[in-house]
Amino acid sequence: MIYGYDNDKKIYNVIGYNDEFIYDTSIITYEEFKNAFISNDVDKEENPWADQILMLKYNHNAEYTFNLQLVKDSIADYLDSKNHYESTNPFKNPSTNKVYGISTINKLMEYTAEYKKTIV
Numbered sequence: 001m002i003y004g005y006d007n008d009k010k011i012y013n014v015i016g017y018n019d020e021f022i023y024d025t026s027i028i029t030y031e032e033f034k035n036a037f038i039s040n041d042v043d044k045e046e047n048p049w050a051d052q053i054l055m056l057k058y059n060h061n062a063e064y065t066f067n068l069q070l071v072k073d074s075i076a077d078y079l080d081s082k083n084h085y086e087s088t089n090p091f092k093n094p095s096t097n098k099v100y101g102i103s104t105i106n107k108l109m110e111y112t113a114e115y116k117k118t119i120v
Contacts, residue, residue: 001015001016002014002033003015010029010030010031011027011028011029011030012028012029012030013025013027014026014027014028021115021116077100077101078100078101078102079101079102080101081099081100081101081103081104082100082101083098083100083101
């Protein structure tokens with residue numbers, strides 16, 4: 001995730017997992033980011049998330065309102081490991097093989113442990 005930048009130095013401040021599975025900050029150049037974004041040669045069958053890289057930008061002309069109830073519901077969903085939005089879609093059955101909220105930490109730890117076994 002990009003959390004900052006310096007236009008003069010042409011760098012991004014990023015945070016994420018490094019090659020040793022440690023969540024850490026680092027710096028990449030604009031050119032490195034552009035090349036990585038363009039190359040995106042990940043197997044999309046094996047990694048369907050690869051087609052869902054989104055570039056977001058703040059819209060200074062939009063009016064943003066604060067929805068306290070939404071914040072409360074989102075925190076409750078996170079703590080209860082639920083996704084109440086999934087159950088509001090009448091055209092889609094709720095998925096049984098997904099985890100949400102704080103439960104994702106356990107799944108991430110399981111996945112990381114299994115993945116480490118494959119690279120040793």
